[in-house]
Amino acid sequence: MNKNAWILVVDDDRRNLEMLGEVLRGAGFHIDLAEGGQEAIERCDLREYDAVISDIKMAPVTGMDVLNAFRRTSPETPVVLLTAFGSVDTAILAMKQGAFDYITKPVNLDELLLVVRRAVDHCRLVREHRHLQSVFTERPRAASIIGQSRKMVEVFKLIGKVARSRTAVLIQGESGTGKELVARAIHDHSDRAARPFVAVNCSAIPDSLLESELFGHVKGSFTGAHAFRRGLVEEADGGTFFLDEVGDLSPAGQAKLLRVLQEGEIRRVGSNEAISVDLRVIAATRRNLQQLASAGRFREDLLYRLNTVTMFLPPLRERPEDIPLLAEFFLARHGTDDKMAAVTLSTDAMQALVKYPWPGNVRELEHVIERAVALATHSVLSIEDLPPDILRKGNGTGEQTDGLPGTLNALRREHILSTLETTRGNKEQAARLLGISRRTLYRLLDRYGLTEARSNLDREPSGTAST
Numbered sequence: 162m163n164k165n166a167w168i169l170v171v172d173d174d175r176r177n178l179e180m181l182g183e184v185l186r187g188a189g190f191h192i193d194l195a196e197g198g199q200e201a202i203e204r205c206d207l208r209e210y211d212a213v214i215s216d217i218k219m220a221p222v223t224g225m226d227v228l229n230a231f232r233r234t235s236p237e238t239p240v241v242l243l244t245a246f247g248s249v250d251t252a253i254l255a256m257k258q259g260a261f262d263y264i265t266k267p268v269n270l271d272e273l274l275l276v277v278r279r280a281v282d283h284c285r286l287v288r289e290h291r292h293l294q295s296v297f298t299e300r301p302r303a304a305s306i307i308g309q310s311r312k313m314v315e316v317f318k319l320i321g322k323v324a325r326s327r328t329a330v331l332i333q334g335e336s337g338t339g340k341e342l343v344a345r346a347i348h349d350h351s352d353r354a355a356r357p358f359v360a361v362n363c364s365a366i367p368d369s370l371l372e373s374e375l376f377g378h379v380k381g382s383f384t385g386a387h388a389f390r391r392g393l394v395e396e397a398d399g400g401t402f403f404l405d406e407v408g409d410l411s412p413a414g415q416a417k418l419l420r421v422l423q424e425g426e427i428r429r430v431g432s433n434e435a436i437s438v439d440l441r442v443i444a445a446t447r448r449n450l451q452q453l454a455s456a457g458r459f460r461e462d463l464l465y466r467l468n469t470v471t472m473f474l475p476p477l478r479e480r481p482e483d484i485p486l487l488a489e490f491f492l493a494r495h496g497t498d499d500k501m502a503a504v505t506l507s508t509d510a511m512q513a514l515v516k517y518p519w520p521g522n523v524r525e526l527e528h529v530i531e532r533a534v535a536l537a538t539h540s541v542l543s544i545e546d547l548p549p550d551i552l553r554k555g556n557g558t559g560e561q562t563d564g565l566p567g568t569l570n571a572l573r574r575e576h577i578l579s580t581l582e583t584t585r586g587n588k589e590q591a592a593r594l595l596g597i598s599r600r601t602l603y604r605l606l607d608r609y610g611l612t613e614a615r616s617n618l619d620r621e622p623s624g625t626a627s628t
Contacts, residue, residue: 166281167191167208171201171215171227172243181214181268188274190281198222205234212261212280214273217244217251218594225254232259239280243268245576252314253350256321265314306342307490310480316343316472323470324350331467332445334474337522340445341405343474348401353441356400361393364409371414375421378430394427394438401441407467408448408459419463442467477519477526484515487523489601491530504534505604507543517551577605 168190172178175196182192193208195201199222201215213231217224228240239261244251255263261283262276308314323330324347332340341360348358366374377392394402404410410418421427422442426435444467453459477484488506496504506514519525533546544552577591584590592602 165191166211167193168277168281169193169195169201169204169208169210169213169215171195171198171213171219171224173197173216173219177216181273184270184273185214185277188277190277198224198227201227202230205230209235210238211284212277213238213240214277215240215242217242217255220594225258228255228258228260237284239284241273241276241280252317253321253324253346256318257324257350263314263318265309265311306339306346307487308480308483309486310475310483312475312480313483316474319470319472320346320350323347323472327351327353327441329441329467329469330443331450331469331471332443332474333449333471334445334447335476335522336447337524338474338476339523340474341403343472344401344403344443344445347443348403348441351401351441353400357397358401358403359393359397360403360405362405363414364406366414368411368413371411372417372430375417376427376429379432392427392429394421394440395429395436397440398438401443404442404444404467406446406448407444408446408450408453412460415460415463419460419466422463422466477522481515484519484526485511487526488514488530489604491527492534493601494527495531495534504537504540504542505607507541509544510542510547513544513547513551577602 166189168185170178170181170185170192172181173196178194178196182194186192193204193210195204198215198219201213202222213227215224215227224242224244228242231238231240236259240259241262241264242251242255242260243264243266245266252263261280264273264276306313306317308316320343330344330347332343334340344360345358348354361375372378373390373392375392375394377390377395380389404418421438421440425439426437428435450459450464450468454461454464477487488511492504492506514526514529521528529548529551532548533542537546580591580594584594588599588602592599597605
């Protein structure tokens with residue numbers, strides 16, 4: 162399978178470059194190495210590659226620049242991007258602009274080999290039958306979805322894929338996991354982004370008002386109908402219609418919704434005029450619709466209309482490595498007051514957050530951070546600033562946690578030190594390479610006990626390591 166397949170590996174870190182090259186060469190691939198994005202771009206026209214493996218965080222020519230160059234000159238060549246920081250922006254943008262896959266560091270070599278083999282097979286099929294689809298133009302970003310866990314990276318990649326079409330999507334997840342944020346991200350990265358995104362909470366509309374709310378009404382059609390009104394479905398024409406908690410829809414509501422999806426048209430209450438509507442339908446639920454359908458409480462024909470693509474959002478307790486990122490994000494969002502500009506979490510407080518099971522998921526975490534910031538009288542939030550439930554249910558004693566959270570902290574600490582060493586102590590360049598602000602870098606230095614490194618950093622001359 163690997164015979165005669167040529168792979169271009171791109172990284173501005175020589176050690177990582179040679180390690181990846183050695184692994185891929187040992188798996189039977191022919192390898193070319195490019196030490197940086199510019200060298201990779203110069204190779205675009207020199208050889209027909211079966212796959213490109215590129216780091217994203219390179220300077221001055223990034224992995225996204227490499228991706229775009231290959232999309233222009235060799236659009237059938239699969240490009241796999243590697244990055245130490247998984248985020249919704251980079252994952253969605255990478256998938257939208259034509260990346261074959263997106264892998265977070267530290268790289269699992271077995272996963273890398275599996276992805277490369279799939280990329281080579283895909284490339285050969287594409288060259289035999291068709292060119293890759295055109296890349297999609299960038300759309301405005303929806304509300305922020307934060308995460309670098311493997312499960313969230315997969316969600317980001319799926320958003321990038323399904324945004325390209327008008328396929329119906331069913332988003333399943335517990336309350337507070339961000340189902341509407343994902344729906345908005347799909348809309349905002351689709352070709353319908355300039356059209357309305359209309360959300361309806363299916364559990365909040367009584368049956369007596371359902372038809373009027375969804376389809377609108379004409380004046381005088383019923384008592385209280387004093388004026389003409391467009392319904393929510395008509396408002397969403399040409400855009401995206403988001404059905405939140407669709408599992409709570411009554412049987413009558415299910416029948417009316419199914420008719421709209423089948424016929425592509427509505428009738429306002431009190432009118433016989435059929436009005437065509439063009440909708441991209443996204444539904445979300447915290448319930449198991451398959452079980453409800455088996456029990457006769459949800460129409461199977463409606464379920465089949467809604468779940469062409471199903472996305473599962475993991476609860477926060479299944480991705481504890483994302484909690485520090487989310488906490489930092491919410492600190493920045495709610496700590497906008499001048500007196501709270503430098504607010505941060507102590508190591509003990511962060512460990513308590515990581516250990517808590519978060520039954521209310523991301524929404525609960527944001528409320529906890531918002532409360533702590535609002536009540537804080539000092540810049541460093543400690544365990545005492547957290548609600549008692551966080552300490553009781555999470556057993557937040559301030560002791561070092563075992564397993565993933567501790568390992569994650571150790572990896573982050575080492576990555577920060579490595580970046581500082583690379584930039585020879587230049588704080589602005591280190592923060593830029595890490596993708597964070599200088600203030601956040603200082604927070605992390607304090608949190609991970611790197612105050613000496615921070616002191617050394619402050620003593621470095623401003624012109625050090627400018628390259």
